[in-house]
Amino acid sequence: MNRNALMIPPAPLRRTVGRFATLLALACALPAAWADSREMPASAMLPAYKQECAACHMAYPPGMLPASSWSRMLKGLGQHYGTDASLDPAMVRQISTWLEAHAGTYKRVREAPPQDRITQSAWFERKHREVEPAVWKRAAVGSRANCMACHTRADQGDFDDDRVRIPK
Numbered sequence: 001m002n003r004n005a006l007m008i009p010p011a012p013l014r015r016t017v018g019r020f021a022t023l024l025a026l027a028c029a030l031p032a033a034w035a036d037s038r039e040m041p042a043s044a045m046l047p048a049y050k051q052e053c054a055a056c057h058m059a060y061p062p063g064m065l066p067a068s069s070w071s072r073m074l075k076g077l078g079q080h081y082g083t084d085a086s087l088d089p090a091m092v093r094q095i096s097t098w099l100e101a102h103a104g105t106y107k108r109v110r111e112a113p114p115q116d117r118i119t120q121s122a123w124f125e126r127k128h129r130e131v132e133p134a135v136w137k138r139a140a141v142g143s144r145a146n147c148m149a150c151h152t153r154a155d156q157g158d159f160d161d162d163r164v165r166i167p168k
Contacts, residue, residue, distance in 0.1 A: 040157045046098040052087060053095075058147055058155055060118060067103035069116035071096065119144035131166075140167035 040061040050059045062070065074096045077085045087095070103109075113121035128144070136144050147154040150166050 040102070044157075046095065048091060049095050049098060052085075052091065054155075056083070056085065057145065060147075061157055062099045062102035063104040063106075063109065064118045064121075065104060065116065066109050066112055067100040067105075069112040070099040070103050072112075073116050074099070117145075135166060138167060 040063060045059055045061075049062075053059045065073075073080070074092050077087060077092065108123035109121065111122075113119075113124075118124055124144075135141060141149040147159070150164050151159050152165055153160075153163060
């Protein structure tokens with residue numbers, strides 16, 4: 001038998017291996033794509049982040065803020081928007097590392113919003129410009145930070161405009 005025949009797989013096998021390599025590369029790239037997006041499925045979020053942050057509010061996709069905002073927020077957990085959300089230093093490091101790695105870097109999130117509030121970012125204001133001020137005060141909404149009131153699948157990383165339901 002020819003030695004080269006053993007080293008070069010037949011054409012159908014080469015195509016299959018090539019397709020598998022392409023699919024594997026795409027699968028590995030998906031988490032990187034979420035890193036720069038306002039959307040991130042809950043299944044892709046760091047378990048410690050979901051556990052600690054979602055205990056009080058929705059676990060916001062990290063792409064909604066730049067790394068500088070997440071960094072400041074985690075350094076000030078003792079006074080987190082009026083609440084003591086302190087965590088042990090190891091947990092803070094773990095969550096901080098993950099948030100900063102997945103923070104938004106795209107155009108609409110490059111600059112930190114006032115007080116590092118997602119609801120005060122330019123893109124949030126633009127996306128919600130048609131929402132009347134009275135809507136934010138409805139009991140079923142409560143505040144601009146309650147994404148789940150209108151984006152019923154926000155906890156799953158779904159903020160699709162076609163699925164927005166504004167409560168009465």
